[in-house]
Amino acid sequence: MDSNHQSNYKLSKTEKKFLRKQVKARHTLLRHEGIETVSYATQILVVANGGLGNGVSRNQLFPVLEKFGQVDALLMPPNKPYSFVRYKTIEESKKAYVTLNGKEIVDDLGQKIILYFNFVEKAQWKELGLQALPPGLMVVEEIISSEDEKMLLESVNWTEDKDNQNFQKSLKHRRVKHFGYEFHYENNNVDKDKPLPGGLPDICDNILEKWLKEGFIRYKPDQLTVNQYEPGHGIPAHIDTHSAFEDEIVSLSLGSEIVMDFKHPDGVTVPVLLPRRSLLVMTGESRYLWTHGITPRKFDTVQASKNRKSGIITSDVGDLTLNKRGVRTSFTFRKVRQTPCHCSYPLVCDSQMKEPPPSFPESDKEASQLEQEYVHRVYEEIAGHFSSTRHTPWPHIVEFLKALPSGSLVADIGCGNGKYLGINKELYMIGCDRSQNLVDICRERQFQAFVCDALAVPIRSGACDACISIAVIHHFATAERRMAALQELVRLLRPGGKALIYVWAMEQEYKKKKSKYLRNRIGQVKNEEILDDASVQELLVEQMPDVGNQDSASSAPSISDSQNSRKVTNSKLPIHTNRTSFHSQDLLVPWHLKGNPSKDKPVEPFDPIGSHGPSPVFHRYYHVFCEGELEAACQTLSNVSILQSYYDQGNWCVILQKV
Known part of the structure; x- marks a missing residue:
C-alpha cells in the first residue's frame, strides 16, 4: 500500500x-x-x-x-x-x-x-406503572375565567406592606403573602388567637361562594397564602400541619401551569399536572398522608398532545416533551382548625403523636447554626478517627480524575483528609475543607489544602478545569444552601470544565439491590471503599470480642441508650439507626468515636481492650437525596450541561459540564 x-x-x-x-x-x-x-x-x-x-x-x-x-x-x-x-x-x-x-x-x-x-435492536427503558391520583385528590380545570385570573393577579401588590411582616415575607425561593392568619414557617403553624386585620381579600368572596355553591369545596376558608414562583424555583415536599388546618386544602394556579409531585410514604410518586386557572383540592389521604412539593427546575415533563388534560403525567414515552415554566402565582386557601386533629393517620398526625414532628430551618441563619453544631464542630472533634477510616478511593471517582488531561487544575471542595488529592500525579490538585484539623492532616501528607466554606471558595472564577465534591453538599441544611454550593462549584469552572458530585442517597435499596451499606455483615467487609459513613468502624468493631453492644451497629444509637452521647440540642431531628434504611430525608447520623483522637495523634479505628473508655457519640446532620433530586437541582443551574447521572453504592452522582 x-x-x-x-x-x-x-x-x-x-x-x-x-x-x-x-x-x-x-x-x-x-x-x-x-x-x-x-x-x-x-x-x-x-x-x-x-x-x-x-x-x-x-x-x-x-x-x-x-x-x-x-x-x-x-x-x-x-x-x-x-x-x-x-x-x-x-x-x-x-x-x-x-x-x-x-x-x-x-x-x-x-x-x-x-x-x-x-x-x-430494540428500544428499552424502565416502564412506569400506571398510577392513579392519590385518594382524595381532585383537579378542576378552567375553574375561573381569564378575566378573573387577571384581576386576582393584579390584586396582589408585592410592593406594599414592607413594614408589616404579618402580611408579606420574601423567602429565598419565593415571595409570600398571608391573609386571615400568618403562617409561621419556624413551626409550620398559625397563631389561632392572632388573626390578621382585614381577613381575606374582597375579590375572593364571590369566587369562594361560587365554589361552595357548585360543591367544589365544603368549607369557606379563613386563611390564604399567596406564593409567587419564578421559573426554576419550587417548594420542598411537605404535608400541611394537621393541627393547623381542617381537612380541605385548595390551591388555585395562576399565570403558568406546573407539575406537582405527590409522594406516598412507601415511595410511590405521582406527578400531577396543574394547568393554568385550575383548582387543586386535597382531602383525606392526599391531604394527610401524601407529601406534595414542586421540584425546582425550569422545565416540566408533560404530554406533548395539544389537548393534554390535568392530572397524571402518563408513561407514554411517545407523547412526552418538555414544557418551559413561567411565573406562577398560587392562591392556597385553608380553614384554620380550632380543635385537635383526629384523622385516620396517627403516625403522621402532630395532634396524635407523642413527640412533635421534626422541624427544619427556614432561615439561612438557623441553617448556619445547625450546620455549625452538627457538621463543623463534629468534624473538628472526630477528624483523627474519621481520617483513619478514609483511605481507599472509590473507583468511579478515580476513573473521573484519571480521565482528565495532564496539567489540569482540579479543586476538591470538601477534601476531608485528602485521599483524592494524590490520585493522579499529572494533575495540579488543591483541596479545601471547613475543618482545620482535616486540613492539617492534608498538609502533613504534603498536599495543598486550605480552610474555607464551600459556599465561598476563595478561588478566582473560571480558574478550574475540574472540581469534585464528594459527600459534602448533603451537609447543607436547606435547599437554597445546597443550590448555592452547586452554583459555587460551577463558578469555579472554566467553560468546558467538569464537576463530579456525590451525595448520600435516600434509596439504600435500588433496582432491587441493597447497597453495600445495608448488606455487609460480620466478616464480609473487604475494604473501606464500600462505605462512606460512621458504620465503617462500627462494622470493624463488631468483629472484635467482648466490646459490648453500646458500639454495636445492631443497637439503635439514640440519646437514651448511650450515656456518652453528646447532647443533641435540637431533638426534633430524627436520629438515624446505622446500617438501616433511611426513613427521613433530614436527620442526624451517629458517629461512635473510638479512643481519644487528635490531629497530632491518629486513633486506632478499633480498640479491643477498651483502654480509652466508653465511646462518645457525635451526631452529623445530613439531607439524604431522593432519586432525581440532585439531577433536578443541577438542571436549574445556568450554563450547565449534565453529562452523566448515576447511582453508586448508596450515593446519587452527577457529572456536569460548564458550557
Missing part, C-alpha cells in the same frame, strides 16, 4: 475525539441503563445526550430527525438523557446515523448539546 493510499485511512484529531466520545456514550448507556448497542445497521437509533433529562424537548429533536426519513416513532423516557428514534427503513436510519452523529443542537435555555447516535 503506498503512502498516499495509506493516508486516506488516517483519522483527524477531531474524528478521533468524536469516536472516543461516541464509544464512551455507548459504554455509559450499557453500564447505567442496560441498553445494548449493535455494530450493524437497524431501523432504531438511540440518541445519547438527546433526552428530556438533559433539556432536549420533542419539538427540538423531531424536526432534526425527520429531515433524513420517515420517523415511525420518537420515544423519550421521562428524566432520561437519551431517546430512541425508529425510522421506516434501515436506509433512512443509516443516513441519519452518518449525518447526525456529532451534530450540535441548542436547547431551550440556549445551551449547546452534541448528539451521539448508536444502532440498537
